[in-house]
Amino acid sequence: MSVGISEEQLNAFVDGELSPAEAAHVAAIIADDARIAHRVLRLHQMKAALAGFADTMPLPAIPVARAKRPSHLRSAAGLGAAAAFVIAMLIPMPASGPSAPVLDQGSIAWHDDWLTHASDAGVWSLPSGLDWVEPVMSTSRLQLVYVHRGEAMQHLGFKGPNACRLSLFVSESDQAQTPLRLTLAEDRQYAAWQTGGFAFEMVARDMAPARFATVATGLRDGSARHGADASLHIALAQTATLPCSA
Amino acid sequence: MLDQMQQTWMLQTRRKLFGYACALCPDISTAEDLYQDALLRAMTANSQPDDPISYRVWLFRIMRNLWIDRLRAAGRLPVFEDAAAVEDLSNGHGADQAVNALAVRQAFQHLSKAHRDILALVDICGFSYAEAAQMLDVAQGTIMSRVSRARAALSAQMQEDKTVVALPLRRRAPKAGGRG
Known part of the structure; x- marks a missing residue:
């Protein structure tokens, strides 16, 4: 992805799974690189789209x-x-x-x-x-x-x-x-x-x-x-x- | 047997549980079967976790194990390519397109079982990497890799699908005299 940041780290950043220090490091890179910033935005959007996946499914009311x-x-x-x-x-x-x-x-x-x-x-x-x-x-x-x-x-x-x-x-x-x-x-x-x-x-x-x-x-x-x-x-x-x- | 608290936890979790079933199964009918089987299995368990977080992990693990059992019986176990490198997506796969939720969900349905499994746990069900690792009995780093790989596959699938709707990133300037 970029020097000092991997695709895995970027995904973990989006998932809130990085330590504060790691997250700060990634945030700094994002601030300096529009392409990475857009990539993070896209990951966020994909995650958000899937988060609502269950909500659209009709829950069987009566098992x-x-x-x-x-x-x-x-x-x-x-x-x-x-x-x-x-x-x-x-x-x-x-x-x-x-x-x-x-x-x-x-x-x-x-x-x-x-x-x-x-x-x-x-x-x-x-x-x-x-x-x-x-x-x-x-x-x-x-x-x-x-x-x-x-x-x-x-x-x-x-x-x-x-x-x-x-x-x-x-x-x-x-x-x-x-x-x-x-x-x-x-x-x-x-x-x-x-x-x-x-x-x-x-x-x-x-x-x-x-x-x-x-x-x-x-x-x-x-x-x-x-x-x-x-x-x-x-x-x-x-x-x-x-x-x-x- | 369920006590009142565990029953409450089950009811609170069941929408996400059904979402997980829908994510794993190829159709709603199969998902309903899996969902119901998991609930019944949970209700009749001899012992159950007595804290909500463990109970949630336990309940989803029941469903996942049932799913795995069925796939094993059918000879269609999912393949987790943990050794594969994670693809760098910075230069392709629609990076310049806005994401359409419908397109994401449609693309998700075309992913491999392994990719759907991990994305469902993390994105749909909201499990942390640590919880997912506990459920799948793998290292947390493995979850990190699987998530990354699955999202890469999802992004690639969206590119492949003709259903991706490329939304304009900038609004057009309103025509003169039009409502602004």
Whole structure:
């Protein structure tokens, strides 16, 4: 570039990576040489142009993932293992495009309605056939505080520390099995899967994504093992006749 | 598992992280995959750095390692020509042209993976040479050389591209009677 200055130094100068003494030396050369000054200006402009590169890219608002076969599993105890298991299985897919899952606005609306209107008072027990939910939730320090039995769907509300609230919706489905789909946005977390003739949806607001994914993982795992349990079918059939209490 | 602080750091970093993914990948769809994979990998890590600077470096390193793994699997690893001399650009490559941001970004997309990698880390993500060196496990001087070489390649690419818009360096004098 010039006597006493290299191209590397010039770039480092533009990046603010030179020591004060080196920077002063380069600045003095720049002041004396219009060609170098123009070169520095050009480097600055290139750097500035790239600095805004990320700002022009549309940030995926809702990271979406779906479950596939595990490729690398982590071995850990308890829920950590469950979380690692399913998260490791998660193969990302674009947040936009035809393959992106559509959030069930109905279940989200039900969840929001529960947050707004329903009381947490009372002691509830899990409906018959959903006993497998309990270990997952208790390990996650989530306590059942709300049960709503609809005609075709059960809404279970769980409350945890730090005011975490999570809804689990269970309904019958004609699809045997679908992969776990996770939507982890900043203000809304959603999971859906189907197994054993049942559809499961999970909704939360402002729950730590990792925690939500952990619970979804545990429930998905549990439902896969127990989803075909006849008692769950019977329980849902029984509750299907109950009137709405809302 | 993420605690509240780490979650905050992740959210603060994610735009730059996605920018890095876009810089590394050939298309948005692949970038989204990489971005999401990196976030999920970070969220399920057994242990995470407990200071923001280390966390940021760690998070980008996760993404970079995933990127490298994918390229390795495809047999298309980037080549870092650390031994090559840095070209002196003082007498060419459009030194007399003003830089158009769009042209820079278009030229950037045509750079080699290695050049995009280092420029993305320093210019897009804002890492210092020391942080980039830590992330790439190389000496700081190597980062300095790579940056210089990558910018030289970017400048050359801009010259090669027909998309470079040469902006006039001096304004024309307004015509008489025109609005000045």
